[in-house]
Structures are given as structure tokens and as C-alpha cells.
Amino acid sequence: MSLSKFVFSSLRNCSRASLPNFRRFDPSRRHCSSSTKPTSRTNSPLPLPEQTVSPTSRTPFVFVTVLAGIGGLVFFIHNNDEKRAVPKGKGEKFERSAISGPIIGGPFSLINTEHQLVTEQNLLGNWVLLYFGYTSSPDVGPAEVQKMAKSIDILESEQNLKVLPIFVTIDPRRDTPSQLRAYIREFDSRIVGLTGPVASIRQMAQEYRVFFRKVDDEGDDYLVESSHSMYLVNQSMIVVRSFGVEYSPDELVKAIADEMKRTPK
Structure with missing residues (x-):
């Protein structure tokens, strides 16, 4: 039974139960008495009796008021129930979209x-x-770049799968284009290095959920704490996998190859 039907039924029963009490009520009667009879008549008007409303006369008004209140309450509850009601088959679809995860x-x-200039549009059609x-x-960064270089080499030479490696600096203040070029050549010339204004780097890091901050800042001598994030991006520039530092080169190759083979060309 819905909430509106339950409230309406309960209030209707209460109204019926209270009706006999109205009928059994004995209104009080006003008694006027006088110990002497008037000896003379005058032309002055007689005093009007006090206007009183007996309980019996109030009964219809109270009953109508209660019914009106009950009707309004039932309509309000029923109307809200209809608004809250989820059509069959709609709720499951909404829940699935709600837990799909952050973009x-x-x-x-x-x-x-x-x-x-390089934008996301220039990378469409490539696995990245x-x-x-x-x-x-000093340590984690070079190890991750070396792992990335070894992985793309295995994918291309042994499995004939081409992946475009891209290194985005989170330290654009020191990583100029020339500094990036010299650094990347030590690992693999196929790696594309990207830098830019501080605001542009921060915006991209925020969009890709990358954490970083400077520590032990003493002028130009500082370190950067980072999440060392690595992502596999499909040909539509959609992130399909993320990898932490715990992945070995062989594990990284297998995960990338499985994802690429699973996706129809």
C-alpha cells in the first residue's frame, strides 16, 4: 500500500470513530428565572439574549474543516509520490552512469x-x-622513462604494435625545449617531449589527475614530488589504462598489448 493510501485510510477511520461522540454530546441549556414579576411595562427594548454557538452547531464546520485538511494532505502526499516514483527500468541506468568514474x-x-605547438587534436589516431x-x-623519473622506452621498443619490434611515447614535464620552469631534447636523447629519440607555460602545464596536470609540488625550494635548486603518472590513451584520446611505478617493463608491455588487441581497429 502506498504512503498516500495509508494516510487517507487512517484518517478516514479516525473521522468515522469520532462521529458518535458528536451525536452523544448534550448541549448545555440556558435557564433564566426571576423571583418577582414585573409590575409595569415600559417601552424600552428588551435585552437581546447572548449569542452563543453550541457544540452541535460547531460540529458541521469542524467536520468540513477536518475533511478539507485530510484531502489536501492526501493530494500533497500522492503528488509527491508520483514525482519521486522512478519508472521501471530507469533507475538502473542512472546508477550505472553515476558510478562510471571521473573523466x-x-x-x-x-x-x-x-x-x-602540439594539442590533443594532433594526437588523434595514435595510441599514446x-x-x-x-x-x-634523481631516481624514479629516469627509471620510468627507461621503462617507457623499453616497452615501446618491445611492442614495435616483437608484436608489431606502434605506440607514441610522450613525456610531459611538470617542471616547465627548468625544462625548456632544449633541456627536454637533450634529456630524451639519452633514452629514446622516439619519445616526444612537451613543455609550455606554467599555467598550461598545471591545467593539463589537473585534467589528467596528476599530483605534483615543489619541495626543498632554494632558488633553482629544488625537488618535485609527483605521482609519476603514466597513461595509455587510445586513438580517440581517451584514457583507457593507468600504470604505477610497480609495473615492470614486461607487465607494461602485456597490459598495453592486451588493451590494443581488444580494441577493434
Whole structure:
């Protein structure tokens, strides 16, 4: 039974139960008495009796008021029930869309090591292995770039799968295009280095959920804490996988190959 029907039924029963009490009510009667009879008549008007409303005369008004209140309450509850009601088959679809997860990625505008403008539109149609790091990283950064270089080499030479590696610096203040070019050549010339204004780097990092911040800042000598994020992006520039530092080169190759083979060309 719906909430509106339950309230209406309960209030209707209460109204019926109270009706006998109205009928049994004995109104009080006004008694006027006088110990003497008037000896003379005058032309002055007789005093009007006090106007009183007996309980019996109030009964219809109270009953109508209660019924009106009950009707309004039932209509309000029923109307809200209809608004809250979810059509059959609609709720499941909404829940699936609500838990699909946050969107990672978005538009960006940076420059490569040749000072050429690169946006997400230039990468459409390519599988991309995207890494966010910086050239001054003392240990984790070089290990991740080396892993990325080895992975794309295995994918291309052994499985005939082509992936475009991209290194995005999170330290544009020191990682100029020339600095990036010199750094990348130590690993693999196929890696594309991207840098740009600080605001552009921060915007892209925010869109790709990349954490970084400067620590031990003493002028130009500082370190950068980072999440060392690496993403596999499909040909429509949609992030399909993310990889942490715990992945070995072989594990990274297998995960990338499985994803690429699973996606229809």
C-alpha cells in the first residue's frame, strides 16, 4: 500500500470513530428565572439574549474543516509520490552512469622540443603512452622513462604494435625545449617531449589527475614530488589504462598489448 493510501485510510477511520461522540454530546441549556414579576411595562427594548454557538452547531464546520485538511494532505502526499516514483527500468541506468568514474584527460596546448605547438587534436589516431615527469628527477623519473622506452621498443619490434611515447614535464620552469631534447636523447629519440607555460602545464596536470609540488625550494635548486603518472590513451584520446611505478617493463608491455588487441581497429 502506498504512503498516500495509508494516510487517507487512517484518517478516514479516525473521522468515522469520532462521529458518535458528536451525536452523544448534550448541549448545555440556558435557564433564566426571576423571583418577582414585573409590575409595569415600559417601552424600552428588551435585552437581546447572548449569542452563543453550541457544540452541535460547531460540529458541521469542524467536520468540513477536518475533511478539507485530510484531502489536501492526501493530494500533497500522492503528488509527491508520483514525482519521486522512478519508472521501471530507469533507475538502473542512472546508477550505472553515476558510478562510471571521473573523466581523466582533456584539451591541452603545449610546445614540443622544436618549439612547435602540439594539442590533443594532433594526437588523434595514435595510441599514446603518456608520462608526467621532470628531467631533474634523481631516481624514479629516469627509471620510468627507461621503462617507457623499453616497452615501446618491445611492442614495435616483437608484436608489431606502434605506440607514441610522450613525456610531459611538470617542471616547465627548468625544462625548456632544449633541456627536454637533450634529456630524451639519452633514452629514446622516439619519445616526444612537451613543455609550455606554467599555467598550461598545471591545467593539463589537473585534467589528467596528476599530483605534483615543489619541495626543498632554494632558488633553482629544488625537488618535485609527483605521482609519476603514466597513461595509455587510445586513438580517440581517451584514457583507457593507468600504470604505477610497480609495473615492470614486461607487465607494461602485456597490459598495453592486451588493451590494443581488444580494441577493434
